[in-house]
Amino acid sequence: MLAIQKKLTNSFYALLSLPATAVGFCLSTQVATLSWILSSKYNLHIEDVALVWLAGPLSGIIAQPIVGMMSDKSWFMGGRRKPYIVIGGILGAAMLLALPQLGFISKSTGATVFVVAVVVSLLLDMSINVTFNPARAIIADVTPAGNERTKGYSWMQVVSGTFGIGAYFISMSFGNMALIYAAAVVVLLFSIVPVLFVKEPRVLQIAQTTPKEIKSTSSLMDGIKLLLPLYGFIVFGLFVVINKMILQGGWDNIQTKVMYACLIATLLLGAFTIRKGKRQPSDSNDFQKILLAHSFSWLGIQSMFVMSYFFIREKMMPVLDTSDVFADTFSKFFTGAEQTNEQSAGNILSLGFLLLNFVGALLPVLVLEPLSKKIGKVKIYTIAIACMVAGYFLLYLAGTREIIFYLGMIICGIGWSAVISIVFAIMTEKVNANKMGMFMGVFNFSIVLPAMMTPGVSKLVNDTGDYAVLFLIITICLLVSFVCWLFVNEVKQEKMNPA
Numbered sequence: 001m002l003a004i005q006k007k008l009t010n011s012f013y014a015l016l017s018l019p020a021t022a023v024g025f026c027l028s029t030q031v032a033t034l035s036w037i038l039s040s041k042y043n044l045h046i047e048d049v050a051l052v053w054l055a056g057p058l059s060g061i062i063a064q065p066i067v068g069m070m071s072d073k074s075w076f077m078g079g080r081r082k083p084y085i086v087i088g089g090i091l092g093a094a095m096l097l098a099l100p101q102l103g104f105i106s107k108s109t110g111a112t113v114f115v116v117a118v119v120v121s122l123l124l125d126m127s128i129n130v131t132f133n134p135a136r137a138i139i140a141d142v143t144p145a146g147n148e149r150t151k152g153y154s155w156m157q158v159v160s161g162t163f164g165i166g167a168y169f170i171s172m173s174f175g176n177m178a179l180i181y182a183a184a185v186v187v188l189l190f191s192i193v194p195v196l197f198v199k200e201p202r203v204l205q206i207a208q209t210t211p212k213e214i215k216s217t218s219s220l221m222d223g224i225k226l227l228l229p230l231y232g233f234i235v236f237g238l239f240v241v242i243n244k245m246i247l248q249g250g251w252d253n254i255q256t257k258v259m260y261a262c263l264i265a266t267l268l269l270g271a272f273t274i275r276k277g278k279r280q281p282s283d284s285n286d287f288q289k290i291l292l293a294h295s296f297s298w299l300g301i302q303s304m305f306v307m308s309y310f311f312i313r314e315k316m317m318p319v320l321d322t323s324d325v326f327a328d329t330f331s332k333f334f335t336g337a338e339q340t341n342e343q344s345a346g347n348i349l350s351l352g353f354l355l356l357n358f359v360g361a362l363l364p365v366l367v368l369e370p371l372s373k374k375i376g377k378v379k380i381y382t383i384a385i386a387c388m389v390a391g392y393f394l395l396y397l398a399g400t401r402e403i404i405f406y407l408g409m410i411i412c413g414i415g416w417s418a419v420i421s422i423v424f425a426i427m428t429e430k431v432n433a434n435k436m437g438m439f440m441g442v443f444n445f446s447i448v449l450p451a452m453m454t455p456g457v458s459k460l461v462n463d464t465g466d467y468a469v470l471f472l473i474i475t476i477c478l479l480v481s482f483v484c485w486l487f488v489n490e491v492k493q494e495k496m497n498p499a
Contacts, residue, residue: 002197008148013155015194016142019085019135022190023128024160024420026092028167028357029183030124032350033176035309037099040342042113046310050458051244052117053306053451069438071134079200081134081141088131089191095124096184100177131191133444137436140428141200150372150425154364157421161361168354172347173330226284226442229273229292232266233449240455256463259456266295267480274487283430286489287439290427291446293484297385297419299450300392300477303457303470308352311467313345316400320344326402327351348402352409359413364421376490377426381418385485388415389478396471415478429491 004012038044038052067084077083098105098120105120106113136156143152163186171179227234239258243251251258270292277285327347328339339347363384372380391411398404431439461470 014159017156017159018190018194020156021160021163022187023132025163025167025186028164031305032171036346046458046462050306050455052121067130067133081138082195084134085131085191088127089187092127093184093188096180099180133440137440140436153421153424154369157364158361161357164357165354168350172350173334229270229288230449232262236262237452287430289488293481294446295450296477296481298447300474302451302454306454307470309349311470312348315467317341319400355406356409356413356416359410360417363417377422378488378490381422382485384415384418385482388412392471392475
């Protein structure tokens with residue numbers, strides 16, 4: 001074991017963050033390039049693009065729980081998480097290199113571009129899901145519960161967010177193709193190199209605060225029971241799969257109604273869960289409330305990932321002076337080339353997400369971690385979500401102005417910094433450490449199931465004919481998440497660090 005690991009130095013936290021950074025860089029590249037490539041290069045409709053993005057949630061539902069449970073029980077290559085990080089990194093790098101070659105693969109195989117895009121996206125997301133669960137779980141495995149673990153996940157977001165900034169800067173300055181090739185190198189290196197130096201414990205210690213009802217949870221079926229608040233999302237996910245994959249859109253005319261019904265069912269189940277928690281407080285109930293709150297956050301965030309490009313192209317570009325787009329400055333400086341409308345839209349998107357990740361990278365260690373020690377992780381997380389609500393509402397009101405779009409993304413970055421850092425520290429304090437991989441897989445359902453609703457959201461936005469409605473929908477989703485977080489109980493520090 002390296003000395004930096006024994007002492008839990010900042011350099012060790014940075015090293016430990018690199019596998020998650022590889023996944024984050026891969027995801028940033030996907031966000032910056034996938035909708036752009038499919039829309040501008042292959043002329044796919046917004047609803048077809050949403051279906052390609054659906055590959056991610058589908059692979060997550062399959063891969064994360066299975067990989068999580070396997071990594072809990074397996075031990076080879078000197079660890080329980082390391083092998084999956086390496087395998088996922090190699091697959092991810094390969095699929096990134098396949099993205100620019102969709103047309104060539106389509107001609108070679110005889111399959112349509114849409115089918116090829118779905119397959120490549122599925123494998124790319126499979127690599128993300130194979131890697132991300134172990135990359136997050138290994139942080140919990142090698143850090144003690146409490147402030148040290150919070151610091152571990154805060155550093156994860158700082159390092160990952162910093163490289164995320166780099167991803168969007170490359171996209172904006174040198175183009176999306178340059179970003180894709182850079183990402184392939186980063187993902188490969190950051191997945192393989194760190195696992196050579198981090199030593200995993202063969203035996204994990206269960207936190208003294210782990211309650212009996214969570215401690216005894218050991219099977220996938222037990223994990224599925226914890227998903228009660230998300231059953232509405234599950235029903236809509238099944239509807240989308242049957243409708244799009246089997247009936248080829250035969251139920252499109254009722255898709256919006258089914259989505260509304262499933263959202264109402266989710267809210268009712270959520271209310272039942274919250275009420276039960278008031279009568280019988282427990283960590284398992286808190287875990288369910290975290291799933292509920294996080295799911296609505298991710299429903300909004302995933303919708304932003306998928307459809308922001310279309311908002312920029314359809315709502316912003318027609319009212320902008322295309323000869324004076326600020327985001328084009330970087331590309332013009334580095335390449336000297338004039339930008340088309342489609343390139344300008346891509347540049348605006350990249351700069352917006354760069355600012356989102358810039359704030360997300362700075363806040364966890366500089367602000368969120370210190371404040372969480374003083375007022376609690378749940379409370380500071382709830383405040384961050386409230387900021388995200390305000391940011392999205394600003395985008396709805398005035399997001400067609402370029403400067404306001406950037407300001408809104410900066411404000412949303414406050415919430416983003418917490419969504420992919422502190423939430424893991426909160427969640428891991430509620431579960432059995434020896435089943436961390438399985439619980440990370442169960443927790444991932446709060447991401448992938450809401451993401452499966454994006455085809456419904458895209459249809460709703462498209463049917464209105466006003467792409468600004470996207471940010472109103474996102475605002476409502478984050479507001480629901482904020483309200484749900486108000487009912488999550490804080491873990492007392494004296495319990496986490498007994499004398």
